[in-house]
Amino acid sequence: MxxxxxxxxxxxxxxxxxxxxxxxxxxxxxxxxxxxxxxxxxxxxxxxxxxxxxxxxxxxxxxxxxxxxxxxxxxxxxxxxxxxxxxxxxxKGGLVVASDETALTALRALAARQEKAGVQTHEIPAGRLHDLEPHLAPGLAGGFHYPQxxxxxxxxxxxxxxxxxxxxxxxxxxxxxxxxxxxxxxxxxxxxxxxxxxxxxxxxxxxxxxxxxxxxxxxxxxRPRRGFVLVTEPLPPRLVRHKVYAADYVADVASGSADLQSSAVVEGTPAGTVLIGATRERVGFDRTLSTEALRRLAAQAVALFPVLSTVRAIRAYHGFRPYLxxxxxxxxxxxxxxxxxxxxxxxxxxxxxxxxxxxxxxxxxxxxxxxxxxxxxxxxxxxxxxxxxxxxxxxxxxxxxx
Incomplete structure (x- = not known):
């Protein structure tokens, strides 16, 4: 500019x-x-x-x-x-998924509070999750679609x-x-x-x-809160159609812990790459590459989308979130x-x-x-x-x- x-x-x-x-x-x-x-x-x-x-x-x-x-x-x-x-x-909308009935019950309560504040939410039963995300892992209890x-x-x-x-x-x-x-x-x-x-x-x-x-x-x-993101090789369009993450991501966002936390958010881009974030940890402005953070992200992404198990990650990047x-x-x-x-x-x-x-x-x-x-x-x-x-x-x- x-x-x-x-x-x-x-x-x-x-x-x-x-x-x-x-x-x-x-x-x-x-x-x-x-x-x-x-x-x-x-x-x-x-x-x-x-x-x-x-x-x-x-x-x-x-x-x-x-x-x-x-x-x-x-x-x-x-x-x-x-x-x-x-x-x-x-x-593109978001899809938050629950691994079991306990997590799904917590998601329902969260969605009910959000709806009262003006958020649009739609519960997706387990049998319809693949209508929204065909490559999603089987065996999930259900989820919520957030069109906003x-x-x-x-x-x-x-x-x-x-x-x-x-x-x-x-x-x-x-x-x-x-x-x-x-x-x-x-x-x-x-x-x-x-x-x-x-x-x-x-x-x-x-x-x-x-x-x-x-x-x-x-x-x-x-204070800085470091986070890593993985980027995959370009993949077929709409392999991942929404922002998809597991319910425990919400707890990670709200946590004040200084320790490493990770909960994969998986989403496609117009270029075909898939972004996999995000980790959180308070380590000051330390720019050291954390292989443990990247390992966790990759494992959690594959747990959500098994199709990613054979996909190459072509790069990783990180930044510092301004935390209060x-x-x-x-x-x-x-x-x-x-x-x-x-x-x-x-x-x-x-x-x-x-x-x-x-x-x-x-x-x-x-x-x-x-x-x-x-x-x-x-x-x-x-x-x-x-x-x-x-x-x-x-x-x-x-x-x-x-």
Whole structure:
């Protein structure tokens, strides 16, 4: 993406050119605001570029995150009608399967709670699972179909949102300080290329959201949670038709454990490759390849789709999800520093939640009513010390950024 520079003072500087920063820029631009996006690397150079592109409601309990996901689901459909086809938006739907009656009973209870919140769910008896996925393993107890689940190509989606935003995009430019005036309010940022004044600064730095918050003088306990994805060789079209995963994936998403967790999510792509994710573990910014994580993913994928047992994996990649202790992102103005806004901490749901996050940030920047209740996402809810939140762990260091 070409970098463009303008001479006027923007209404807001957005730090981060991943999917969340791009969505903030897009909706701010639609609201009539002038925006500059600054990133020390390329577009989608962090977590976004290492994502699968999941747009999920199926893995979320009823509550604030699901409300955010449902709003984003609607917004993604609107965006798909206006953005170029390179975003690869696919409303393929999700299929969550249960291995036994105990797991199926738990899925029914989850689906009932989700339906009350506005999620579309359809129970699929064991005998009809193969109508949706012909290559699925036999012997499963049943499952639930979620037609609202979808997928995008995350790096292309971020690039297209930025292009459509009209923002001044500055890549390869690192923010070194958040500037404030005598009253303590934000007055802009300092970068490796000079000072950039602005009345508002948006922290959309993903896994490094805690470090940027610290730069502004506030505490936000964002930590990295590493995840691996396997990619197969190209296979016949529609070998896997939906996003398919076992019921225990939902528990993994909600877990706060630092240990390695894996629950395969299997899905096809327009190119014919099959993506197999995802693992979760808190190891700081350790980029070491984990053969154990890949082994688990492969075994779980084959358990769901035995046809994959003879398929070659051609590559693996990994990234770091921006994890907050209560599993909710930090979105909106920070009352501790006037003019500072946050849009980070979405963990593995950032691609799906980006549009609603951008809409919330744009409304806050404009001083307009939010599209949903923003209070659960307050950036100051963790207090001022690493141990102020009951679920925070002081020994979970972010480590050295790569």
């Amino acid at each position: 070409p970098t463009r520079h303008v001479s006027h003072v923007p209404d807001a500087v957005i730090i981060g050119a991943g999917i969340t920063g791009a969505a903030c820029a897009y909706y701010a631009g639609r609201a009539g605001l002038t925006v500059t996006v600054v990133d020390r690397g390329p577009v989608a150079g962090g977590t976004t570029g290492a994502g699968e592109g999941n747009l999920l409601v199926s893995d979320k309990e009823a509550g604030p995150e699901l409300d955010l996901a449902l709003l984003s689901t609607r917004l993604w459909r609107e965006l798909a009608a206006t953005l170029p086809p390179e975003t690869e938006y696919e409303p 689940d979808a997928q995008v190509q995350p790096a292309m989606a971020a690039a297209q949102l930025l292009r459509a935003s009209g923002a001044d995009v500055r890549l390869g430019e690192e923010v070194t300080a958040v500037l404030t005036d005598r009253s303590g309010a934000v007055s802009g940022v300092r970068t490796t290329r000079g000072d950039l004044p602005a009345a508002a600064v948006v922290n959309a730095t993903g896994t490094w959201g805690g470090a940027l918050a610290h730069m502004a003088g506030v505490h936000l306990p964002v 202790p209560d599993h909710l992102p930090a979105i909106g103005p920070d009352p501790r520093v006037p003019g500072l806004h946050h849009a980070c901490g979405h963990e593995g749901a950032g691609i799906g939640l980006a549009p609603a996050t951008g809409l919330l940030v744009a409304a806050a920047l404009r001083g307009e009513p939010p599209p949903l209740d923003p209070r659960p996402f307050r950036p100051d809810r963790f207090g001022t010390r690493p141990d102020a939140h009951p679920h925070a762990r002081p020994d979970d260091s972010e480590g050295a950024a790569p």
